[in-house]
Amino acid sequence: MEAxxxxxxxxxxxxxxxxxxxxxxxxxxxxxxxxxxxxxNGAGKSTLMKILTGLYRKDTGEIxxxxxxxxxxxPLEAQRAGISTIYQEINLIPYLSIAxxxxxxxxxxxxxxxxWKQVNQRAERIxxxxxVEADVTQPLCSYGTAVQQMVAIARAISVQAKLIVMDEPTSxxxxxxxxxxxxxxxxxxxxxxxxxxxxxxxDEVFExxxxxxxxxxGKLVSESPAAELSKLELVSRMIGRDATDVLRRKNGVxxxxxxxxxxxxxxxxxxxxxxxxxxxxRQGEIVGLAGLLGAGRTELAKVIFGDNPxxxxxxxxxGQEVRWKAPRDAIAKGFAYCSEDRKAEGIFPHxxxxxxxxxxxxxxxxxxxxxxxxxQKDIVDRYxxxxxxxxxxxxxxxxxxxxxxxxxxxxARWLCMEPRLIILDEPTRGIDIGxxxxxxxxxxxxxxxxxxxxxxSSELEELVRNCHRVIVIRDGKNIGELESDMLSEGNIMxxxxxxxxxxxxxxx
Amino acid sequence: MMDSIAAKNGHTCIDWGQNIRKYGTIYAFLLLVMFNILFxxxxxxxxxxxxxxxxxxxxxxxxxxxxxxxxxxxxxxxVGSVMAIxxxxxxxxxxxxxxxxxxxxxxxxxAALVVAxxxxxxxxxxxxxxxxxxxxxxxxxxxxxxGIAQLMNNGGTIVxxxxxxxxxxxxxxxxxxxxxxxxxxxxxxxxxFLLKKTTFxxxxxxxxxxxxxxxxxxxxxxxxxISVYVISALLAGMAGLFECSRASCAxxxxxxxxxxxxxxxxxxIGGTSMNGGKARIMGTIFGALIIQLISxxxxxxxxxxxxxxxxxxxxxxxAVYLQxxxxx
Numbered sequence: 001m002e003a004x005x006x007x008x009x010x011x012x013x014x015x016x017x018x019x020x021x022x023x024x025x026x027x028x029x030x031x032x033x034x035x036x037x038x039x040x041n042g043a044g045k046s047t048l049m050k051i052l053t054g055l056y057r058k059d060t061g062e063i064x065x066x067x068x069x070x071x072x073x074x075p076l077e078a079q080r081a082g083i084s085t086i087y088q089e090i091n092l093i094p095y096l097s098i099a100x101x102x103x104x105x106x107x108x109x110x111x112x113x114x115x116w117k118q119v120n121q122r123a124e125r126i127x128x129x130x131x132v133e134a135d136v137t138q139p140l141c142s143y144g145t146a147v148q149q150m151v152a153i154a155r156a157i158s159v160q161a162k163l164i165v166m167d168e169p170t171s172x173x174x175x176x177x178x179x180x181x182x183x184x185x186x187x188x189x190x191x192x193x194x195x196x197x198x199x200x201x202x203d204e205v206f207e208x209x210x211x212x213x214x215x216x217x218g219k220l221v222s223e224s225p226a227a228e229l230s231k232l233e234l235v236s237r238m239i240g241r242d243a244t245d246v247l248r249r250k251n252g253v254x255x256x257x258x259x260x261x262x263x264x265x266x267x268x269x270x271x272x273x274x275x276x277x278x279x280x281x282r283q284g285e286i287v288g289l290a291g292l293l294g295a296g297r298t299e300l301a302k303v304i305f306g307d308n309p310x311x312x313x314x315x316x317x318x319g320q321e322v323r324w325k326a327p328r329d330a331i332a333k334g335f336a337y338c339s340e341d342r343k344a345e346g347i348f349p350h351x352x353x354x355x356x357x358x359x360x361x362x363x364x365x366x367x368x369x370x371x372x373x374x375x376q377k378d379i380v381d382r383y384x385x386x387x388x389x390x391x392x393x394x395x396x397x398x399x400x401x402x403x404x405x406x407x408x409x410x411x412a413r414w415l416c417m418e419p420r421l422i423i424l425d426e427p428t429r430g431i432d433i434g435x436x437x438x439x440x441x442x443x444x445x446x447x448x449x450x451x452x453x454x455x456x457s458s459e460l461e462e463l464v465r466n467c468h469r470v471i472v473i474r475d476g477k478n479i480g481e482l483e484s485d486m487l488s489e490g491n492i493m494x495x496x497x498x499x500x501x502x503x504x505x506x507x508x
Numbered sequence: 509m510m511d512s513i514a515a516k517n518g519h520t521c522i523d524w525g526q527n528i529r530k531y532g533t534i535y536a537f538l539l540l541v542m543f544n545i546l547f548x549x550x551x552x553x554x555x556x557x558x559x560x561x562x563x564x565x566x567x568x569x570x571x572x573x574x575x576x577x578x579x580x581x582x583x584x585x586x587v588g589s590v591m592a593i594x595x596x597x598x599x600x601x602x603x604x605x606x607x608x609x610x611x612x613x614x615x616x617x618x619a620a621l622v623v624a625x626x627x628x629x630x631x632x633x634x635x636x637x638x639x640x641x642x643x644x645x646x647x648x649x650x651x652x653x654x655g656i657a658q659l660m661n662n663g664g665t666i667v668x669x670x671x672x673x674x675x676x677x678x679x680x681x682x683x684x685x686x687x688x689x690x691x692x693x694x695x696x697x698x699x700x701f702l703l704k705k706t707t708f709x710x711x712x713x714x715x716x717x718x719x720x721x722x723x724x725x726x727x728x729x730x731x732x733x734i735s736v737y738v739i740s741a742l743l744a745g746m747a748g749l750f751e752c753s754r755a756s757c758a759x760x761x762x763x764x765x766x767x768x769x770x771x772x773x774x775x776x777i778g779g780t781s782m783n784g785g786k787a788r789i790m791g792t793i794f795g796a797l798i799i800q801l802i803s804x805x806x807x808x809x810x811x812x813x814x815x816x817x818x819x820x821x822x823x824x825x826x827a828v829y830l831q832x833x834x835x836x
Contacts (some may be wrong), residue, residue, distance in 0.1 A: 305724075307724065327723060328726035331726040344718075344721075347721065348713070348721060350717055350786060351717060
């Protein structure tokens with residue numbers, strides 16, 4: 001019976017200060033299957049995987065790999081035993097070549113040192129088998145995210161892995177790239193390699209996975225074949241309540257005043273991507289910005305928020321023309337911006353929830369530079385409650401929170417400023433379905449209070465569900481605008497794709 | 509199990525790992541003191557105590573500036589050169605080589621600090637506005653600064669006796685406590701206050717942790733960074749004044765020699781991350797004490813001076829090992 005499973009984790013228990021992260025969880029994976037590990041942020045998926053790969057130590061429980069009891073003290077030991085991990089953030093070295101990245105730490109040697117010929121040939125062969133076209137001698141950073149992700153997978157394969165853990169490998173890929181990844185995953189499955197797949201995109205889970213294990217609050221909820229599970233059931237089990245009302249369309253038609261727009265951008269052109277984009281947002285309106293990766297969505301957000309003063313065109317706030325020099329000018333006029341890259345542009349990892357949340361509002365709660373800690377704590381307390389942020393306390397370091405809760409802290413950083421306009425750049429990326437529903441509800445709530453929202457998202461469903469109006473851009477230009485009845489996923493896609501055929505394919 | 513039982517009985521288990529990471533520097537200092545009381549002759553005398561104090565103060569001041577700079581994600585290796593330049597500046601004023609300024613003590617101090625401020629501005633502006641890496645910027649001043657200090661008086665030592673400046677430098681309150689101690693305590697208090705209570709403190713750490721996020725949060729990062737380097741230079745200038753007022757002379761070759769290394773070492777021993785982030789003031793103070801104590805210990809036991817460097821290195825390794833970020 002035991003031989004059936006490649007990996008068995010039995011009764012794994014892990015306590016963190018203040019949190020019972022894993023409560024006697026059982027988790028088993030067969031050879032040659034793609035096994036989805038599902039759960040909300042904070043459900044314990046990452047902790048379980050970190051214990052498996054030797055990043056954390058378990059308190060109790062046992063791990064059986066290939067019939068043998070194992071316990072890894074470092075990711076390297078896990079790798080030697082045949083467990084490879086592909087993280088959401090790509091852990092490769094941008095300025096080394098693709099071939100070097102694939103072989104890093106395991107370079108084939110000859111008498112004079114590293115055998116470069118073999119390094120390059122082997123890398124080329126692996127990538128060719130995967131169907132990836134790339135010059136392996138070029139630095140990794142000269143390729144896009146998709147290729148980088150493929151290189152990470154190539155690296156995982158080349159170590160002769162029996163088990164590959166993929167932690168949200170698709171979060172920064174577009175549909176076509178996801179297809180390539182899936183084709184690769186199926187090939188690995190045929191070879192008898194097991195894959196643990198973590199993703200927040202339900203469609204993907206149903207498309208590619210054989211078995212689904214669901215965790216909630218550190219406990220095992222269920223393990224079942226994907227075919228026997230409906231999408232709704234899955235969601236209900238993950239969030240532990242009836243899911244029918246979680247994902248229904250929330251927005252109606254914009255009913256605000258037809259007054260002067262809060263923001264009017266006209267003919268915005270920068271030095272790289274933007275070529276004359278215009279947009280208009282009224283008070284309390286939720287405007288979506290759709291377009292392929294690289295269409296200039298984030299670039300536009302950065303111009304609007306003053307992070308890129310090097311542009312032509314005009315910005316007007318409440319009808320008055322403005323010209324920002326730095327984000328602080330935009331903030332002073334009531335603008336707020338949640339970056340798509342939480343880690344690089346959002347959080348201060350070793351600072352507390354309190355410090356993180358109040359970083360922008362400090363000038364307002366300080367007199368002559370002296371911070372009023374009492375007021376600060378009140379604000380933080382209020383937002384921890386109103387956004388139901390899961391944290392042991394205000395003084396917890398933000399890096400110890402789950403992704404969804406980090407995102408809520410960052411949202412709170414801006415909401416406590418009572419902004420006029422908030423730009424949300426991929427606010428639900430890398431966040432589980434429960435937190436996602438909460439954040440979407442929050443967006444509606446914000447708009448209800450009269451705050452305007454510019455929502456940037458790669459998930460068309462999300463735009464359709466939440467926006468009053470969606471602006472579609474491509475190659476830094478407006479190509480369409482959809483609202484009320486016309487607003488649907490199909491129409492957004494058609495707009496993005498229109499006359500692309502004549503141009504001979506989209507460039508990403 | 510153990511935890512819950514202990515909690516029920518009302519005892520709190522001491523988490524030794526946590527404890528050492530937090531107070532390790534203080535323990536190390538106390539251990540060194542004890543060692544010296546036992547093995548170093550004449551150590552446990554008032555004279556030695558005040559000697560230690562007066563020698564450690566310049567290192568303490570430069571470390572104080574350094575911890576601020578390192579917290580902001582930078583580094584300042586020009587502090588030794590800044591010490592030398594401000595010391596020579598004060599010497600030039602005191603000996604009447606700058607006729608326009610007179611020979612007043614107050615003017616000497618003021619001139620030295622203004623010069624330090626300008627040097628700090630140089631560092632700060634290059635780092636903050638021209639985005640040059642801090643180690644390069646301050647390396648420039650480290651190299652050039654010493655040369656400038658030497659050229660200011662054609663390479664010679666400026667000797668000045670019998671004026672208010674040296675009187676203050678050598679004055680001891682109650683015949684024992686050097687007056688510089690009070691000035692230093694004031695500075696420690698000011699820096700601790702800035703970091704703990706003011707928006708400036710949040711900003712410095714925030715910039716050190718994530719400069720991009722700091723800018724997007726509306727922080728005037730350039731202004732904050734410039735202030736940080738100016739404060740560091742001013743403290744170095746003050747340290748230079750301490751040194752030359754005590755010695756009654758300003759030697760451009762000797763003052764502040766290796767001061768930057770001692771300061772960085774003090775910060776490292778004190779547990780501040782070299783990647784920027786939380787500044788540990790108390791740790792840094794004790795780090796400076798440890799560095800100086802080792803020098804004195806080696807001196808008093810007639811061990812060749814070279815050994816003190818090996819000792820210091822050992823202490824740094826130990827400190828960094830104990831305070832390394834622990835995985836869960």
